[in-house]
Amino acid sequence: MRNLLLAICGLAFATSAVFADPIADRQALMKANGKAMGSIAPIVKGEKDFDAALVMDALTKLAEDAQKMDPAVLWPVGSETGGDTTSAPAIWEDPAAFQAAIDKFKADTAAAVAAAPADLDALKVQFGAVASNCGGCHEKFRIKKG
Amino acid sequence: MGMIGKLSAAALLAGAAASAVFWVATRPERLPAAIVSELGAGDAGRGERIFWAGGCTSCHAAPKSEGEARLQLPGGAELNTPFGVFVPPNISQDPVDGIGGWTVEDFANAMMRGVSPEGEHYYPAFPYTSYARMKPQDVADLYAYMKTLPATPGAAADHRLGFPFTVRRGLGLWKLLYLSDEPVVDFPAGAPDLVLAGRYLAEGPGHCGECHTPRDMLGGAEKARWLSGAAAAEGEGIVPNITPGEGGLKWSASEIADYLETGFTPEFDSVGGAMVEVQKNMAKLPQEDRDAIAAYLKAIPPHPNGYPAWQPAAN
Numbered sequence: 001m002r003n004l005l006l007a008i009c010g011l012a013f014a015t016s017a018v019f020a021d022p023i024a025d026r027q028a029l030m031k032a033n034g035k036a037m038g039s040i041a042p043i044v045k046g047e048k049d050f051d052a053a054l055v056m057d058a059l060t061k062l063a064e065d066a067q068k069m070d071p072a073v074l075w076p077v078g079s080e081t082g083g084d085t086t087s088a089p090a091i092w093e094d095p096a097a098f099q100a101a102i103d104k105f106k107a108d109t110a111a112a113v114a115a116a117p118a119d120l121d122a123l124k125v126q127f128g129a130v131a132s133n134c135g136g137c138h139e140k141f142r143i144k145k146g
Numbered sequence: 147m148g149m150i151g152k153l154s155a156a157a158l159l160a161g162a163a164a165s166a167v168f169w170v171a172t173r174p175e176r177l178p179a180a181i182v183s184e185l186g187a188g189d190a191g192r193g194e195r196i197f198w199a200g201g202c203t204s205c206h207a208a209p210k211s212e213g214e215a216r217l218q219l220p221g222g223a224e225l226n227t228p229f230g231v232f233v234p235p236n237i238s239q240d241p242v243d244g245i246g247g248w249t250v251e252d253f254a255n256a257m258m259r260g261v262s263p264e265g266e267h268y269y270p271a272f273p274y275t276s277y278a279r280m281k282p283q284d285v286a287d288l289y290a291y292m293k294t295l296p297a298t299p300g301a302a303a304d305h306r307l308g309f310p311f312t313v314r315r316g317l318g319l320w321k322l323l324y325l326s327d328e329p330v331v332d333f334p335a336g337a338p339d340l341v342l343a344g345r346y347l348a349e350g351p352g353h354c355g356e357c358h359t360p361r362d363m364l365g366g367a368e369k370a371r372w373l374s375g376a377a378a379a380e381g382e383g384i385v386p387n388i389t390p391g392e393g394g395l396k397w398s399a400s401e402i403a404d405y406l407e408t409g410f411t412p413e414f415d416s417v418g419g420a421m422v423e424v425q426k427n428m429a430k431l432p433q434e435d436r437d438a439i440a441a442y443l444k445a446i447p448p449h450p451n452g453y454p455a456w457q458p459a460a461n
Contacts, residue, residue, distance in 0.1 A: 034414035041410065089382065131416075135409045135425070138418030143383030 023083040026074040029065055036061045037131065043120070044127050050120050056113070062130060063109035069102045071095065088143045101137040108133055172318025174261040177254055184282035185250050193291025196284045198430040199351040200277065204423040205234040217295050219244070221302035225271055226380050229365065230307035232271040238298035246297055253289045254282065260321065267317035269305070270324070275367070276353035278327045284351065324366035330355065331372060331446050344442025347435055352428075354439075357385045357420060360452035373443075374452030383419065384453045391448030402440035403433070 036058040042048040043055065068074075075091050075098075091098045112126035207216040209223045218238060225232040238244035245253065252263040260267055260274040268274060277285075310316060330349050333341060348354045359367045360376040374394070375387035387394035395402065401412045406428040409417035417425045428436060 030415075034416075037410065037416075038414035041408075041414070131409070134416030135418065135422045138416050139420075139422040142418040143378070144386055144419065145383055 022074050022079045023085045059112045063113045066106040066109045086142050088141045091141050105133040172315050174265050174267050185286040188286035188290025190290040190294050193287035196288040198427045201427045206237050218298040220298045229311045232305050233303045235302045240297040240299050243301045250289045254285045257285050267314045273353040273356045279350040330369050340438050340441040341445045344438035348439050348442050371449050371452045374449035377453050387451045389449045391450050393451040399440040399444050403436040406436045
């Protein structure tokens with residue numbers, strides 16, 4: 001019985017690996033990026049009071065997400081099209097430049113966590129540095145398809 | 147333009163090219179004296195705002211340059227279009243390679259009529275089809291501001307176009323069809339000043355229609371589907387519908403103004419593609435200008451998407 005259960009678990013694991021959906025996974029990761037930015041933007045705009053704990057949570061989340069951006073896992077060959085992906089062909093045509101954009105995002109988010117902004121002015125600097133990565137990467141590596 | 151319109155325009159081009167009328171009809175039109183006299187003395191401070199609204203650096207800055215270097219304006223980027231590759235020229239203050247030797251009248255003729263100091267037509271890859279709607283005073287202010295920018299030596303490469311597009315004279319007919327200094331969207335009397343200010347910025351210096359409006363067979367903007375989105379002129383993908391119509395923008399005016407300032411959508415998706423440069427320029431304008439453009443986008447006629455529905459790849 002126990003073996004059977006293990007076998008079923010193993011099977012489930014195997015199928016989930018086979019049917020892993022990198023397009024859905026990378027979109028979920030990006031949505032999380034958006035959510036984290038959205039949680040601190042009202043503070044940056046002065047609509048909400050500075051909240052150090054909330055800010056650190058969001059920056060840490062962004063840094064963790066940046067670490068998860070492994071092109072081999074989330075943008076494997078074969079996932080250029082399908083679903084409603086808006087990833088640009090440039091990701092596969094110029095993988096070195098894409099990796100460089102990811103590395104910059106990793107460095108800037110890690111630096112923001114390390115800086116641990118303690119007030120609004122410090123946050124504005126880090127927010128600006130992190131935010132420039134979003135448009136910076138989307139400029140070349142993402143296309144709207146309508 | 148409908149199919150009949152397209153065919154007759156094509157026939158017009160073909161027929162006219164063969165006749166003597168062609169030579170007269172395609173003569174480069176310089177600005178009338180009345181407009182030239184309105185140019186006045188420019189103010190460099192005011193001109194800086196027009197410079198960012200006009201997005202000159204998007205095409206004329208050195209590719210990949212950052213910060214202060216964006217103001218050197220040596221040209222040299224490559225615009226890949228169905229007509230060939232256009233290379234924006236050096237528009238720095240260098241007297242030989244740039245426009246340092248130009249008078250304000252030369253400059254205004256280039257911006258508002260697409261005519262060079264030598265009396266030749268410019269290609270509409272230089273968006274004078276939009277700049278033609280600018281106020282003479284704003285053009286003079288822009289000229290004064292550009293006078294404060296550096297002189298950068300070095301001529302940009304030539305365009306790489308195939309025949310018949312190499313013949314500049316042929317653009318005269320195209321201009322007869324598509325060049326106008328009239329506003330595109332007609333608002334009823336009493337429309338709010340904010341909306342009219344936004345119309346001026348968006349249809350004139352901001353040249354939003356150059357990317358966001360579908361083009362007909364001859365490459366002219368389809369004004370009946372103004373800002374309804376289009377297939378991207380360069381590369382793949384689409385430029386979104388920014389009218390309030392089906393498939394278009396559902397954001398509030400303040401959400402639109404926020405996007406132009408920060409590059410984030412209300413869902414905290416981030417700006418991408420060719421809009422990144424435009425948004426960076428919009429962020430340099432005063433808040434009231436972004437509010438005006440937002441008010442205009444909320445007030446324009448709604449249209450369904452100006453590009454064909456996307457067919458998801460089967461896999």
